[in-house]
Amino acid sequence: MDEDLISKKELLDLTGISYGQLYRWKRKRLIPEEWFIRRSTFTGQETFFPRDKILARIELIRNMKEDLSLDEIAHRVSPVPDVTLRLLDLEKHHIVTQATVQWCRQACQQEVLTFAEALALSVIDELIRNGAVAWPEADIIWQTLRRHYERFAERAATLVFVRKLGTSTCAIVAARQEGGADIEFEPDAHVVARVDLTAAAEALKLRVLEMGDAS
Template identity: 50%
Template sequence: MERELISKKELLDEKGISYGQLYRWKRKQLIPEEWFIRKSTFTGQETFFPKDLILSRIDKIMNMKEDLSLDELADKLSPLLPEYELRKSEFEKRNIVSQVVLQRFASSDEAATVYSFERLLYFYVVDKLLLAGEMSMEEGDQLLQTLRDHFPKFGDKPCDLVFVRKMGVSSFALLSVPSEIYYESGVKLIARLSLVECIERLKGNLI
């Protein structure tokens, strides 16, 4: 399944921004280099973007640029995980993830246990899919293990989570962004999440 793209011209027209603004935001690392995709068309080489990601990112920049400098925005929108820690007891008080998730996946942790931002992110992603009704608790265990095993391998590179199911058997994968993915017949795509977007939303809730 190929991610829907939007051309640079369509993006500038739809959002009412200039070429100069777009590339200034790129230089300031508000928009990842990986999102600028060069493709051949009948008119030559053109630049495209992952549509859902770039539209969401432009909206965030436009909404926040009056209150924050571009450097502050870059830090807020960075795919890098912040050096942030939070006690389990405080995390519970903030109601960022459901009690169901904490009871299932963190029940053995003491109230004084300190979670890294990365661990909080894993809980957040699992909770997001569970609340959407797209995943069972057993699949949540599988997802949590997938994130623990493979998410750290991406470092500061953006990635997506892909959740598929075939004949009742579920699978999870992490893949670099942007990327195209195709499935064999009978595979159903349950969800595709941008972990960059999840990081941004979690940062907004915590920091």
């Protein structure tokens, strides 16, 4: 699964952060080690980053660093933040729609969610709104992410939703440390959605931060 990469030089120019800031945030584990990707170029070895993920993370750090220490930020940007989120707040802050909140109340009978469960609900909301999946299929995504997301949270992971002859299923595909994470299905299976879970989690962390600021 190829990602859109940004070079270190372009990142520093685009964001205005310094070399020292970037590597200080790395040492404090605000930016994951695996996001520093070494690639050969015509000028030698250069460092690249997954563009969307690193830009979202830098925005998140900037939003928090005036009020929190680097150690506190590191805790907040953990792959699975130790937070609980109310359905009412997710709807109030437009993270998910009212219809998705109602589905969760009826199907899951929960009013308070973990981060992984809130991520699952936000993914369901997006796929329902863009027409990729239907409500009867939502529970497949809910069960998969709430049970297994934490195992893959520190790796680049994608949710793949598949249908074959009217039967639906989904899987989490995670990149391996040594590289490679392609997945292929038999010809009759149709991939109807792929969701970048790392990017979705980063976006949710930003929204959760905004919720805290607004409260």
